[in-house]
Amino acid sequence: xxxxAIKDLKLFLKDRRxxxxxxxxxxxxxxxxxxxxxxxxxxxxxxxxxxxxxxxDNTSASQGAIARLDTLKSIQLKALxxxxxxxxxxxxxxxxxxxxxQGFADSLKKGxxxxxxxxxxxxxxxxxxxxxxxxxPTIAMLPFNMGNSREMMGxxxxxxxxxxxxxxxxxxxxxxxxxxxxxxxxxASGNGNKTKNNPASNFFGSDIKMTKLVKATNDNxxxxxxxxxxxxxxxxxxxVVGIGMGLLDEKQExxxxxxxxxxxxxxxxxxxxxISANVISILQLVIMFIYASLVFGLDIASHLPGLLLTIIATxxxxxxxxxxxxxxxxxxxxxxxLSTLIILVMSALGGSMxxxxxxxxxxxxxxxxxxxxxxxxxxxxxxxxxxxxxxxxFLSRILVLLLIGLALNSWAVVMFRKNILKLT
Amino acid sequence: MIEIKxxxxxxxxxxxxKGISFTIKEGEFYGLLGPNGAGKTTTISIISSILKADSxxxxxGRYNIDTHPQNVKQLIGVVPQExxxxxxxxxxxxxxxWGGLYQxxxxxxxxxxxxxxKQFGLEDRKNDKVKNYSGGMKRRINIASALLHKPxxxxxxxxxxxxxxxxxxxxxxxxxxxxxxxxxxxxxxxYMEEAERLCDRIGIIDNGQIIAEGTLDxxxxxxxxxxxIAITFSNxxxxxxxxxxxxxxxxxxxxxxxxxxxxxxxSDLSKLVLKCNQLGVDIVNIEIQKTNLETIFLNLTGKQLxx
Numbered sequence: 001x002x003x004x005a006i007k008d009l010k011l012f013l014k015d016r017r018x019x020x021x022x023x024x025x026x027x028x029x030x031x032x033x034x035x036x037x038x039x040x041x042x043x044x045x046x047x048x049x050x051x052x053x054x055x056x057d058n059t060s061a062s063q064g065a066i067a068r069l070d071t072l073k074s075i076q077l078k079a080l081x082x083x084x085x086x087x088x089x090x091x092x093x094x095x096x097x098x099x100x101x102q103g104f105a106d107s108l109k110k111g112x113x114x115x116x117x118x119x120x121x122x123x124x125x126x127x128x129x130x131x132x133x134x135x136x137p138t139i140a141m142l143p144f145n146m147g148n149s150r151e152m153m154g155x156x157x158x159x160x161x162x163x164x165x166x167x168x169x170x171x172x173x174x175x176x177x178x179x180x181x182x183x184x185x186x187x188a189s190g191n192g193n194k195t196k197n198n199p200a201s202n203f204f205g206s207d208i209k210m211t212k213l214v215k216a217t218n219d220n221x222x223x224x225x226x227x228x229x230x231x232x233x234x235x236x237x238x239x240v241v242g243i244g245m246g247l248l249d250e251k252q253e254x255x256x257x258x259x260x261x262x263x264x265x266x267x268x269x270x271x272x273x274x275i276s277a278n279v280i281s282i283l284q285l286v287i288m289f290i291y292a293s294l295v296f297g298l299d300i301a302s303h304l305p306g307l308l309l310t311i312i313a314t315x316x317x318x319x320x321x322x323x324x325x326x327x328x329x330x331x332x333x334x335x336x337x338l339s340t341l342i343i344l345v346m347s348a349l350g351g352s353m354x355x356x357x358x359x360x361x362x363x364x365x366x367x368x369x370x371x372x373x374x375x376x377x378x379x380x381x382x383x384x385x386x387x388x389x390x391x392x393x394f395l396s397r398i399l400v401l402l403l404i405g406l407a408l409n410s411w412a413v414v415m416f417r418k419n420i421l422k423l424t
Numbered sequence: 425m426i427e428i429k430x431x432x433x434x435x436x437x438x439x440x441x442k443g444i445s446f447t448i449k450e451g452e453f454y455g456l457l458g459p460n461g462a463g464k465t466t467t468i469s470i471i472s473s474i475l476k477a478d479s480x481x482x483x484x485g486r487y488n489i490d491t492h493p494q495n496v497k498q499l500i501g502v503v504p505q506e507x508x509x510x511x512x513x514x515x516x517x518x519x520x521x522w523g524g525l526y527q528x529x530x531x532x533x534x535x536x537x538x539x540x541x542k543q544f545g546l547e548d549r550k551n552d553k554v555k556n557y558s559g560g561m562k563r564r565i566n567i568a569s570a571l572l573h574k575p576x577x578x579x580x581x582x583x584x585x586x587x588x589x590x591x592x593x594x595x596x597x598x599x600x601x602x603x604x605x606x607x608x609x610x611x612x613x614x615y616m617e618e619a620e621r622l623c624d625r626i627g628i629i630d631n632g633q634i635i636a637e638g639t640l641d642x643x644x645x646x647x648x649x650x651x652x653i654a655i656t657f658s659n660x661x662x663x664x665x666x667x668x669x670x671x672x673x674x675x676x677x678x679x680x681x682x683x684x685x686x687x688x689x690x691s692d693l694s695k696l697v698l699k700c701n702q703l704g705v706d707i708v709n710i711e712i713q714k715t716n717l718e719t720i721f722l723n724l725t726g727k728q729l730x731x
């Protein structure tokens with residue numbers, strides 16, 4: 001019995017595929033998810049959420065407020081003119097812009113409602129929610145942290161009370177001073193950034209107007225697009241690997257050698273495989289989106305040109321990946337092990353498993369190396385951002401997918417000559 | 425039809441072919457015999473243009489394989505050692521696919537496929553998936569797939585491995601018919617009886633070299649080996665063996681059987697029977713073992729063909 005166990009362990013240790021599935025893949029995924037959910041790294045190295053800011057007030061008060069926001073550890077501020085900022089959001093490059101409207105300084109002084117607006121992409125609601133959580137306490141504390149805060153608060157309270165009587169105003173100012181002192185103590189004791197415990201933020205509430213710059217056409221669209229696009233691309237990668245492995249099957253079963261006996265150019269064998277992989281990939285994606293349309297009501301009819309373009313580009317890139325893996329590997333087992341690892345990592349990284357906006361900024365940057373990223377962003381452009389087919393951002397994503405496909409196919413040709421055509 | 429000159433091929437420092445040369449006439453049935461690893465498949469791979477030789481020339485028809493590989497590929501048909509078919513396709517679909525790669529027009533191809541299915545006795549099951557065929561039936565389709573474009577030369581690399589006698593006989597009949605019709609056939613095998621039955625000429629290959637070549641009779645005549653008379657005795661003892669050995673030195677004993685090597689069986693047989701009677705040993709059985717390819721091969725290479 002022990003001998004049998006030892007034998008099995010020896011076999012296991014010699015089986016690279018088992019080692020890969022047992023150790024390498026889980027370790028890779030744990031690492032990725034740990035980064036994705038922010039569990040990895042020290043707090044000082046936590047990734048910041050990017051926030052654009054457009055200062056239309058352009059006063060020392062507005063600049064001071066922006067400088068105050070810039071001290072937040074969780075936010076990376078970037079100043080841009082409003083039109084540029086809005087374009088970046090519409091293209092899906094950024095999630096939101098904080099607009100400091102004209103009259104900000106005046107409102108701050110008079111204790112009026114601050115003319116701040118957060119324009120955002122609804123598809124990145126979770127990221128925007130996190131931004132809000134960071135912004136609101138700081139904005140609420142602006143009257144305390146900027147000059148004339150005691151006066152500002154008094155003005156604000158008086159305004160809220162709606163009194164024009166001088167005596168009443170003075171009473172309010174006196175009460176305001178007491179309140180100000182109490183709140184100031186709270187701020188000083190370190191509760192300043194915690195909305196829940198901070199009397200100031202409870203008192204002032206949010207002064208940010210929320211505006212959806214990029215909106216869903218229906219309520220389920222975002223989750224649906226994420227689910228369909230994310231799953232479709234990941235499953236497509238798995239299925240194209242299967243198609244690519246047909247090459248290795250042909251080699252193993254002798255049909256590849258028989259094909260070489262014919263007058264056909266040997267490279268046509270690979271090109272034939274590429275064509276069939278593309279056709280099957282397109283078919284698979286089309287059927288998945290038709291299913292999502294019929295069962296979940298995804299509106300494909302009004303997005304048809306963009307959808308088809310994205311499907312074709314995605315199929316091209318993914319099928320090239322499958323063919324390359326098969327050309328690269330020397331056995332079916334090798335392809336299976338390698339492909340599982342690569343696909344799971346690419347899918348986790350590229351947004352198939354976790355929506356990209358939930359990931360830290362660093363991982364969002366790294367995600368661009370994944371085919372999944374470009375495909376999913378393409379589908380987002382089509383369904384979510386409603387970008388026209390000729391939009392430069394959308395076309396750039398399509399171009400990237402096509403270039404990935406081209407590069408992988410070219411590499412597959414080289415590897416096919418080197419590995420697959422070695423027959424004897 | 426085929427001219428091979430000084431063909432050499434080395435794999436990772438090992439010489440697979442050490443300068444093979446032979447010629448095959450048009451319409452000839454040429455057998456290439458050799459044990460596993462002798463160089464048969466390497467030779468077939470080179471002359472069917474899927475493997476480059478390190479040096480040497482191969483001319484098929486009028487074409488040099490290095491300069492006109494596509495012309496050569498149109499001239500030849502190859503029956504690989506493996507059953508290289510698509511199992512999920514029917515026999516008919518397989519034939520249409522393989523024939524299509526030789527640019528045979530669709531109508532002509534369909535007629536040709538049906539004709540071959542009939543010839544190989546598979547007309548009734550032409551629409552069945554190949555995966556449901558027996559090993560012998562698959563072998564037949566494997567051969568038919570190489571004949572769709574009516575090649576001038578057919579290379580058959582061990583085409584009858586692992587099949588039932590019925591399929592084997594059917595394949596022999598078809599191959600013999602093709603040979604009669606003028607097809608040049610190069611046939612590799614390690615089944616001696618196949619080579620003896622089918623081949624006009626035989627080349628024996630071992631360690632990457634042709635070590636003997638000729639018709640079966642020429643090979644027998646050129647061989648130094650003798651035929652054998654194997655006599656089984658019922659009461660053989662050590663004294664008998666000593667006496668017999670004095671009388672006939674070119675012999676070997678295997679328990680109660682003695683193998684007498686002879687260059688003239690007719691006269692030697694009577695001498696041996698007479699001597700045995702004189703010694704008082706009882707003969708149970710007499711077997712004449714004639715020279716065949718197996719013994720020639722064994723003599724030439726020191727190996728069994730199936731080694």
